[in-house]
Amino acid sequence: MKKYLLILCFFLCTIKGYNQQSMVFNYVCDTVHTFTCNNGNPPPYNVGFIFKENLFNYSLTDTFFIKADFGDGTNQTKACYYNPNLGGTLEMNNGQLEIHNHFNHYYLSSGIFDVTYYISDQYGNADTLFHPAEVYLNSNCAPIVTRIFVDNNSNCVFDAGDSAISNVSYSISNGISPFYTPNSYLFNESIGAPLGVNFTATVDPLPIQQLGYNLVCPASGMINFTHNGPDTLNFAVNCNSNYDLSIHSGVSFNFKLGNSIFAVVGIRDISCVPMSGTYTLNLDPQLSFVNSLNAPTSGSGSTYTWSFSNLLTVGNGLGAASNIMYFNMDPSVQIGDILCYSFSVSPVAGDIDPSNNAGNLCRTVVSAVDPNFKTVDPVGAGATGAIAPNIKLTYTIGFQNTGTATADHVYVMDTLSADLDISTLQVLYSTYPMQLYIIDGHILKFDFVNIQLPDSGANEMMSHGFFAYEIDQNPNLSNGTQIQNTAAIYFDYNAPVITNTTLNTINTALGVKEVHSLKTSVYPNPFTDMFTIDFDKEFDGTIQLLDLSGRSMFNQQFHGMNYSFYQEQLSSGIYFLMMKDAEGIILDQKKLIKR
Numbered sequence: 001m002k003k004y005l006l007i008l009c010f011f012l013c014t015i016k017g018y019n020q021q022s023m024v025f026n027y028v029c030d031t032v033h034t035f036t037c038n039n040g041n042p043p044p045y046n047v048g049f050i051f052k053e054n055l056f057n058y059s060l061t062d063t064f065f066i067k068a069d070f071g072d073g074t075n076q077t078k079a080c081y082y083n084p085n086l087g088g089t090l091e092m093n094n095g096q097l098e099i100h101n102h103f104n105h106y107y108l109s110s111g112i113f114d115v116t117y118y119i120s121d122q123y124g125n126a127d128t129l130f131h132p133a134e135v136y137l138n139s140n141c142a143p144i145v146t147r148i149f150v151d152n153n154s155n156c157v158f159d160a161g162d163s164a165i166s167n168v169s170y171s172i173s174n175g176i177s178p179f180y181t182p183n184s185y186l187f188n189e190s191i192g193a194p195l196g197v198n199f200t201a202t203v204d205p206l207p208i209q210q211l212g213y214n215l216v217c218p219a220s221g222m223i224n225f226t227h228n229g230p231d232t233l234n235f236a237v238n239c240n241s242n243y244d245l246s247i248h249s250g251v252s253f254n255f256k257l258g259n260s261i262f263a264v265v266g267i268r269d270i271s272c273v274p275m276s277g278t279y280t281l282n283l284d285p286q287l288s289f290v291n292s293l294n295a296p297t298s299g300s301g302s303t304y305t306w307s308f309s310n311l312l313t314v315g316n317g318l319g320a321a322s323n324i325m326y327f328n329m330d331p332s333v334q335i336g337d338i339l340c341y342s343f344s345v346s347p348v349a350g351d352i353d354p355s356n357n358a359g360n361l362c363r364t365v366v367s368a369v370d371p372n373f374k375t376v377d378p379v380g381a382g383a384t385g386a387i388a389p390n391i392k393l394t395y396t397i398g399f400q401n402t403g404t405a406t407a408d409h410v411y412v413m414d415t416l417s418a419d420l421d422i423s424t425l426q427v428l429y430s431t432y433p434m435q436l437y438i439i440d441g442h443i444l445k446f447d448f449v450n451i452q453l454p455d456s457g458a459n460e461m462m463s464h465g466f467f468a469y470e471i472d473q474n475p476n477l478s479n480g481t482q483i484q485n486t487a488a489i490y491f492d493y494n495a496p497v498i499t500n501t502t503l504n505t506i507n508t509a510l511g512v513k514e515v516h517s518l519k520t521s522v523y524p525n526p527f528t529d530m531f532t533i534d535f536d537k538e539f540d541g542t543i544q545l546l547d548l549s550g551r552s553m554f555n556q557q558f559h560g561m562n563y564s565f566y567q568e569q570l571s572s573g574i575y576f577l578m579m580k581d582a583e584g585i586i587l588d589q590k591k592l593i594k595r
Contacts, residue, residue, distance in 0.1 A: 044106040045137050053099040053119065060090060060097070063122045068103055071113030071135065076103050091495070098498075110137045136174075138194035144231050145190045146170060148203065150272065151236035156217035158234055165213070165237070165272075170203045193227050200224050203235045212272040213237035243271035245311075246356035247279055247345040248428045248468050250375060250396030255339055255365045260290060261327040263361075264398075264466040266429025267345050268320040269311045276309040279345040281325070284526075286333050287341060290326040293461060320429035324461055329365070337365045340526045340593055354536070355519045362526065362593050371400035371464065374487050376502040378591055381574065384505035388589065389477045393420070393504065394428070396468040397446075399489045399497070400456060407453040407491045410465065414444040414487040421472045430467035444469075453491075473506075481506040510576060510589070518587040520579060526593035530566045533577075537561070541587065542580045547573065570594050 051066055060082040067077040080099045082090040091098050107113065115134035120126035148170070150163045158164075174197050193199065201223045205215040215221055217236035225231060249265045269275045283289060283302040296304040308321040333339065344358035351357060361377075377394040380387040387393075397414070401407045416422060422441055430446075432453070437445040446467060456463040473483070483504045488496035519536040533543070538561055545554035545565075553570065577590045 049103040051101045055097040065120045067118040069116040141192040143190040144193045146233045148235045156236045173200045201233050239272040242352045244353045255363045263325050266320050266322045274310040274312045280305045282342045284339045286330040287327045292325040294323045322429045322431045360525050372497045374499040380504045385503045386507040387504045388510040394470045398466045401453045401463045410448040412446040416442045417483045424472035428468040477506045479508040520588045522590045533563045535561045544578045546576045
């Protein structure tokens with residue numbers, strides 16, 4: 001039986017050659033998630049290559065040529081041009097010119113193959129990228145089984161009484177290139193690997209700690225071995241006593257006038273101890289609760305509460321509790337109005353980071369929205385999305401099956417900005433089970449295999465999917481740095497749906513100059529005439545309120561742990577609240593909405 005091997009390759013090409021256009025390959029993937037072992041089956045081996053290129057300073061009238069030399073003496077070339085009736089060639093998505101195309105190639109023998117990629121245009125511009133050991137095919141194989149588990153009897157071996165954990169990042173390298181690198185895995189995962197090869201298996205201790213565990217065996221997180229037969233790799237962890245409950249919410253990037261608001265709330269616990277508790281939703285007076293996928297345990301009017309139990313972190317949002325909700329808008333709402341709701345989760349006592357136990361979400365009412373979208377929080381100020389350096393960004397992606405049949409497979413490709421720190425990536429929740437893969441250190445693939453997503457005509461509520469992740473900026477980004485993000489959503493074999501592009505721009509005037517341990521909570525937010533600031537410890541410094549232009553509206557020295565602000569004359573709008581020490585260093589800041 002022939003096994004189909006898929007090598008997922010994305011070329012992000014910046015083009016500025018003819019009339020200031022040029023071609024530069026920015027990215028090509030290797031076999032990082034290709035099972036290169038053919039499990040004893042003889043050749044030929046069918047290998048697929050999927051291309052995506054972003055083109056700049058070109059038009060839909062231009063023609064491009066893509067070529068791959070497969071390393072076995074053969075090659076393929078394809079012309080890419082615009083055809084409105086033919087998907088997967090040259091397309092314009094949200095003002096961005098792109099190529100979507102693919103090659104299939106049959107390798108007639110086992111071996112390691114170098115692959116060379118080319119792109120050219122009708123004007124004579126061209127670029128070449130060489131990838132050594134891109135394809136690694138072998139039929140003389142045996143399994144490698146990986147186990148990551150809680151070692152309850154401290155003997156570094158998985159045995160009776162130990163408990164498995166899943167969805168933890170690990171990698172296996174053959175010394176040439178990464179052989180297998182899922183960002184998450186299922187316990188007892190087995191992959192076929194060629195015999196006689198020296199491998200290194202690695203688990204990063206930091207993500208383990210972020211999930212509520214400590215890596216204890218091997219403490220280095222690294223196992224070196226020669227693969228001479230079936231091998232089992234044991235990575236043992238123990239449980240730490242910390243927990244961190246957090247709550248997050250997402251909606252389409254604006255509210256559509258006259259429509260119900262479709263929202264999702266996700267709860268996550270970073271702990272190896274199951275947690276139980278409640279979460280509460282407080283609605284804007286101009287929003288009314290309609291229903292939710294999981295019914296509230298109590299509530300009426302503008303406040304509703306839900307219970308959750310035995311919440312346990314297993315990574316990638318799979319251990320999170322999520323809920324989908326509908327709200328209606330009051331008939332008096334107008335385009336341009338800002339509507340908000342707040343949410344919180346408990347218990348708080350003993351939580352190592354209570355600052356993420358509550359939040360609020362505000363959106364502007366518009367005339368139309370797209371059910372396939374991407375949002376960023378904080379949105380930032382003004383058209384450029386001005387934000388401070390060194391603050392965490394939370395991205396939410398929503399998708400909907402608007403077709404006429406159930407979608408079997410959905411996946412989302414998301415290329416991160418070079419100004420974000422991939423090592424800090426944390427998935428917050430997902431409304432459907434998914435696997436996360438990290439390609440070449442900056443491209444994310446969120447894979448919903450066998451999702452069975454119903455179409456909107458069959459089940460409107462369940463035709464939607466949501467997930468969210470958070471990530472840090474790179475430290476101390478310079479003033480004016482722009483952080484953009486766009487995702488491509490693939491439904492089965494259809495051409496991708498390209499989301500809107502989020503934009504944040506670094507404004508160092510808003511920046512936190514130094515990281516301090518001060519944490520504050522501000523409520524209510526939005527506020528009418530008064531809000532309260534609670535400090536997690538004694539504060540001695542200045543409280544300042546700025547409007548969007550940076551004008552100081554309030555500046556007050558304060559010493560204590562609780563401060564109430566009352567200002568009846570303040571105009572409605574968005575404000576920035578800053579807490580500064582005696583040297584003027586910003587210790588914390590919040591964005592506030594004044595109704």
